[in-house]
Amino acid sequence: MSGIWRRLSRGCRAAQPWRTITSRSSSSSANISAAVDSMLLRSIKEHYLDVSKMNPPPKVSPPSGFTVLKGALDGSNGPVLSRSYGNEEINISVMRLSNIVPGGGGDGGGADEEEDDINQLFLHVDVSKPDQHKSLNFLCGLYPDALGIHSVSLRPKLEDSGFFELPSSYNGPVFGDLDERMRDAFHAYIDERGVNEDLFAFLQAWLYVKDHRNLLRWFKTVGSHINEKSVAEDA
Structure with missing residues (x-):
């Protein structure tokens, strides 16, 4: 043994x-x-x-009648601007088109293409009434000198659901297939409510501030995660 x-x-x-x-x-x-x-x-x-x-862009006030929703900069893609029109409540959410369609469908056109991406905004306009269970929704492209409607639909009220959600049922015809007079009438309808190219300057500046905050927040959270990992391994 x-x-x-x-x-x-x-x-x-x-x-x-x-x-x-x-x-x-x-x-x-x-x-x-x-x-x-x-x-x-x-x-x-x-x-x-x-x-x-980085220096922020010059401060721009929202167009007359609109107010900036409290906490909008800290949210994800919820409404940014709100206003009342008669008995209607109008809420506007915004994103950069390049965030929805990466690359904007371009072919690498350099600085000009980057500027085009910055100058293309995507709006979700929600028009609701207190006695209605659904609201009228417009998806729009916003540019420095124009606004175009992509679609119009009736959807359940937004409440806190945030930005545009894909429909689960039929929500109307393709906007481009509508009669020209009806398309013009819809443009006049939202223009009367202040939804037009006048929103561009404010929303462009607002998105810059939001992107700036998000980027700083991202650097801080990623750095904290890596630092905590390093400290834990050294312990």
Whole structure:
């Protein structure tokens, strides 16, 4: 029995060099991981500082009659502007068209294409009445000098559901298939309610501020996640 223990003991001592190599390898991997984390954190901090120094665009007030909804900058894609028109409540949500159609369907046209992406906004206009269970919804393209309607539909009231949701039932014909006089009448309908190209300057500036805040928030949360991971591994 003692001979077996001695052989086991010698075997264990013989295995020590292998365990030492493994320890060195683990230590080396940990050092590499820490160096990568440190490099990434440094890069994130540099970009965060660069973005934080960016000058915002000149302050632009919303067009007459509209008010900015409280907390809109902190939300995702909920309404930005609201106004009353008679007994109607009008809410407007906005996104960049490039956020919905990545690349905007372009073919890499450089600076001109980037400017086009910035100058193409996508609006969701919700017109509701207190005694109606559904609201009239317009999906529109907004440009510096024009507004075009993509679709018109009746949908359940937005409440807190946020931006446009895909319909589950028939919601009307393709807008372009409507008679020209009806299309013009719909344009006149929303124009009368202040939904036109006059919204562009404010919404463009508002989106800049929102994008700026989101980018800073992203750098902070990603940096915090990596830093917490590093601290946890060092503990």
